[in-house]
Amino acid sequence: MRHFLPGFALAAGLFLGAIAPAVAQNPFEPVVYVNDRAVTRYEIAQRARFMQVLGTAGDDATVEQALINDRLRLYAAEQMGIATTEEGMQTGLEEFASRAGMSAAEFTEALGQAGVEPQIFRDYVEAGLVWRAVVRQRLTAQITVSDAEVDQELKRQIETPVISRVLVSELVIPAPPGQEQAAMNRASSIAASVTSEAQFAAAARQYSAAGSAGAGGRLNWVDLENLPPSLRPILLSLSPGQVSQPLTVQGAVILFFLRDEQGTLRPGAREQVLDYMTLRLASAAEAAQIAARTLGCDDLYVEVGPEVAPMITRQTQSQNAIPTLIATQLASMDDGETGVVSYGGAADLVVLCSREPALLAEARQEVATTALPDDGVEAAVPAADALPSRDLVRDELFNRKASLAADAYLAELRANAVIRRP
Template identity: 60%
Template sequence: MRRILLGAAMAAMLAGSGVAPAFAQGNPFQPLVYVNDSAVTRYELEQRIRFLQILRAPDGDRASAEQALIDDRLRIFTADQMGITASDAQIDAGLAEFAGRANLGVEEFVRALSQAGVEQQTFRDFIAAGVVWREVLRQRIVPQVRVSDAEVDQELQRVIETPRITHIALSELIIPAPPGQEAQAMGLAESLVQSVRSEADFAAAARRYSATPSAEDSGRLPWMPLENLPPSLRPIILSMSAGQISQPLSVEGAVVLFFLRDTRGSLRPGAKEQVLDYVRFRLASTADANRIAALSDTCADLFVHARGLPPEQIQRQTLSQSQIPAGDAIRLASLDDNETSVINLGGTADLLMLCSRQPALLAGTAQKPPVAVTAEGEEATAPDPNAVPDREEMRNQIFSRKVGQAADNYLAELRANAIIRRP
C-alpha cells in the first residue's frame, strides 16, 4: 500500500544523503490542512518530505507527502473509532522491522535520520500509523477476503502460459560518485529517472553522463542470458517492463541506471501439453444423444441421465492429449468446458462432453525436481527454475493482493466521507 524503496541500498542512501533540512519560511506549526479536525502542520509536512526523500521514495514530492499525512490521519481516526491503539511494544517492533530492511538497528537508523534533519518522532509516527492500520485491516478487511480454487487455478495457468525471461537487452548509465559527491550523483540519477521517457532519451543521457566505454554506443549492452546477471540484480530487472528505466542503484563509487530494451523468453517444459477431463456416454441413437446433450449443462448432469445403466456405457476419464484416441482428441479439440459433441456410430451414438482442460503442469503431471545431495550427505531438493509455484504460495499471493486492493478501496471511501478542509 505504501510504496517505499527499501533494502540494502537504503543504508547507502542514508549514509550518503548529506543534505541539510530545508524548512519553509513561516510558523512551522501552522496548520496546513484539517482532517476530521486533526491538523497537519507545516512542520510535519516538511519532516515527511525529508523522510521520504531520504528513503528515495518515488512519491517524495510535496503533494504526495501531504496526501500521505492526510491518509495517516484517516488511518488513526478509523482506528480510534474501533478502539484500536498501538502499544509501545508494537511500535518498537515496527521500528526494528523497518530499520532492519536497511540492515541497521533502530538506534543506527534514527541516528542517520537525525543527521539528515528528520526527528525520531517523525519515524515513530509513520510506524504507529502503519501498526494501527494493519489491525484495522485485520479486523475489517481480512475476514471478508476469500480466494477460490478457481482463482488459484487461473493464476497458476497464467504463470504457466507466460514465457519465462531467459535473455535480456540492457542499456547502462554509470554516473561516477567519488567521495563527497555521492549526493550530487544520486540527484542527477533521480532527475534522469523523471525525464527519460524513451530509449532515445536514455541513449542521449548515457552518451553525456556515463563513465563507461558503453557510453560510445549509447549505453547499449549486447543481448545476455539473464543468469549472467548478479543474483541481487535479477529481481530488479525482472520487475521492469521493456522500455522502462530502473530506479538509481548505489554501488561503490558510482550510481547506476539501467534501461530494459527488450526480453526473450521460453515456456516451461511441458507448458503446451494439456490434460483433458471428459465423459464418453454411449446411447442407443443420435436422437437420444442430442436430447441428453440439450438437457445437460455439466458433466455431472450426464451421470444423472445414466442412472440404472451399466457402468460401461458412461465413462469419465482424465488423460493427457497423447493418451486420448485420435478420433476423440480431434472432436475434443474444438470444445470448451461443458460443451458436447455427438458421434453417429451407425445404430448407436457416443456423446462426448469436455469437463475441463488444463496445462499438464497445472494438473500435477510434471516430473518432480531432481534430488541433490548436501555436503553433509543429506538429500535436498534442488531448486527447479521451471517449477510451478506451490498452490498455497499462489493462494497467499492472491490473498495479499486482494487485501491490498480492498484496503486501498476502503481508504478511498474514508477520504470521501472525511471532512478535509484548509484554514
C-alpha cells in the first residue's frame, strides 16, 4: 500500500535541485533478479532520487527492497491478467501529482530538474495501480467489518483524548545544494538509532542548526492548532518517545521527537447510557434469592417465570435520568450483574444489561427507539458531529484490514518468489 507525505513536503523536496549521481562502473548492471526480472543499479539510483524528492529516502538496501516489492506486485498482477490502460495510468499520474499541487506534466518536469527520469515516476505509479487492483480482486471480498467492530472503534475514539497540545524536540540538519543526500542519510540514521529523549537531545546538540540545539532541540508546549496543517498529522501519528521520519523542506531535513502530549475528551464523552432492568419485589430477601440465580438480562425472564415477567421494566437511560438509588447501585455493576435496592419493605431487583458512552448510543441512532421520552440522553450528546460517521469508521476499518491482508499477501509472494543475485 502506498504512503504519501503531505503535499508541502513533496513540493519542497522537488526544488532541492538535482542530486549528485551515484558513481558506478556499469549503472545498468543487474543487482538482483525477482522471478527472472532484473533490478539494476540505475533503477536503484533513480528510485533513491525519486524517494528523496518525496521526503522518504532511505539507504540502498531499503530502496532495493522497495523495487523488489514492486516486481512482486507486478508479477501478481500479470498472473491475474491485470494491466493498466493508458487512460488509467494517466489518471494515476495526475492523482499522484495533485498531492504536490501540480499536474502530471508539471510534476514530471520538476522530477526531471531533480534528475529523475519520467519512467521511474510511471513505474512507481503503475506498481501501485495494479496492486490496488490485485488487492481488490483477490482480497477485499474476504474482508468484512461487523457492527460490533464499528462500535468498538467508536468507543475507543470516544475514550481517547483529542490531542490539543504537543511537547516536541526538533533537529534541523542543513542540506545545502549538493549535500541533500548526505543530510538525508544522517537524518535517517538518527531516526533509526534514537530510542530515548536523551539520545535525541545529544544528536540535536551535535548536528542541529536550529536555535534550540543548545537545549537538545527541546521546544515548549505548543498548541496543535498553531502548527501548519500539514505538520499536524505527522506529530499526531507519533506516540511519546517516538521520532518522526525525516521531513525534507527547502534547504534542510528535519526530525521531530515527541516528548509528551495533552488532550481532552470530547464534550459529553464521560456521559453514559445504561440499559438495565428492574423488578419490584415484596422484600430484599426475595430479590436477593432471584438475583443469586440470575445470570443476565435475558435470564431474568426465565427465573421469574411467565406470570411475573410482564412486571419487569427494561429501560435505556442516561445516568442523570436514572433514580438516584438505582443509579448508585448500577455504578458498581458490570454487564450482566445483578443487585438489590432495598426500600425497607419492598425492594428492586436490578440487572445491568450494558453500559456505553452516550456519544456511541447517539452515533448508532438507537436511543430514540429504546429510551423513555425526555430521559436526558440527547442532553448528554452536545453535537452530532463530535464523532466520525459510522460509515466513515467502517471504511477506515475495512481499509485497515485490507492493508494488513495486502501486506500478508506480499509476504507470501516474497516467500514463494525466486529472488537471486547475479
